[in-house]
Amino acid sequence: MNSTRLDVRGLQYHIQEWGERGNPTLVLLHGWMDCGASFKYVAEQLANRYFVVAPDWRGFGETEHAPGYWFPDYFADLHEILDYYSPELPANLVGHSMGGNIVLMYAGIQPHRVSAVISLEALGMAPTDASQAVDKYRTWMNQVLRGEPSKVYPNIASLRRSIRAGNPRLTDAMVDELTTLWARPNPENGTYRLKHDHNHRFTNPVRYQIDDTVAIWREIRARVGVLMAEDSPMYQQYHKLGRLDEARQLLGVSDDTYALLSDCGHMVHLEQPVATAAFIDRFFGAVESD
Incomplete structure (x- = not known):
């Protein structure tokens, strides 16, 4: 494991790296209140086949804090990170929770920059009302x-x-x-x-607009995989509202690119890193063979 720094839009980003740079690049994006290094239990199992990169988002982990935080900043930060680590090829992305919502939206906003994407425990947020x-x-x-x-x-x-x-x-x-x-x-x-x-x-003053998210998802051209956890509040909420099947259909997630972990909560990369790594490896291995 290597720790490095990268200037991203004026902030010093802290980034963990595993594996050899000659291998296919795989970018792992953490969730709210987490950091890139917590992917280590997953990344160590993938490092023999991939060059794994896991940044700390702005204001998390060892990355510098910003004067304020606006959700679209994550898209712009990710874009600059990809320009550094995968300047010529569309990227392979994995995001957990908040990171999963970011990578799915980024894949629709910049479809030419994403080859394949996995969302771990994230399919949008609960709808809000005016x-x-x-x-x-x-x-x-x-x-x-x-x-x-x-x-x-x-x-x-x-x-x-x-x-x-x-x-x-x-x-x-x-x-x-x-x-x-x-x-x-x-x-x-x-x-x-x-x-x-x-x-x-702090509370986000701008309410979540599910219609905007759906419109962005419709622009995704990458292959999409989804991993959920049976005991997670996220999965239970999606399942109760009937949004899981709707999201899978919209994103083109088949039975081959979907998995549900039993006896596991929201932090899949920590609670079941072996199963999580196996799903990621199988998904991107199938992408490479297409």
């Missing part, structure tokens, strides 16, 4: 103007308990590693703060 707009803007303004401070964990044990509470299926070794990947200590008093910019926790 009646929510006022409260969303009010909440965002209150949060921004109040300047709410980020949470401080008094010691490593409290940080571990917090990570464990949100990720009950992970091994103790994984929880220990996430304390390093997701947080940094204050050497003066032994407290810990999470690395992400606290502004990411």
Whole structure:
């Protein structure tokens, strides 16, 4: 594993790399409050066949913070990252959660830049209604103007308990590693703060427009794969609303390019990295053989 820096639209991006540059490039994009390095358990199984690249999004992990965050910035950041790592060939992309929503939308916005794409646990967000707009803007303004401070964990044990509470299926070794990947200590008093910019926790004042997402998905020309987890709230919500089958049909996701992991929650790359890596390898192997 190699750690490097790349200037992306004026921010110093932190990027993890696995494997040899001569292999096909595979870009892994993490979700909200995560970082690229947490893909290590998946990437290590793919590095013998691919050159695996996993950036920390702006304001997450070790990448620099920005004055503010606007969802379209992720598309522009990804575009510059691909210009560096895959300047001549359409890219192979995998995104988890927020990262999955980003890669699916990017594949529709810039269809010529994407060869194949996998979304892990992401098929858009819950639809919103115009009646929510006022409260969303009010909440965002209150949060921004109040300047709410980020949470401080008094010691490593409290940080571990917090990570464990949100990720009950992970091994103790994984929880220990996430304390390093997701947080940094204050050497003066032994407290810990999470690395992400606290502004990411503010309510998005702009409500989600599912019709816009669907219109963008219709422009996708890449082969699309989807991996979901049976015990994940995401899967359960999509299934309950009937959106899973609709999204699969719209994206052209067949039984061959879809998988549902049992006994697994939202963090598929951590809870079942072997099965996740096998799905990714099988999907892109089929792309290469077409």
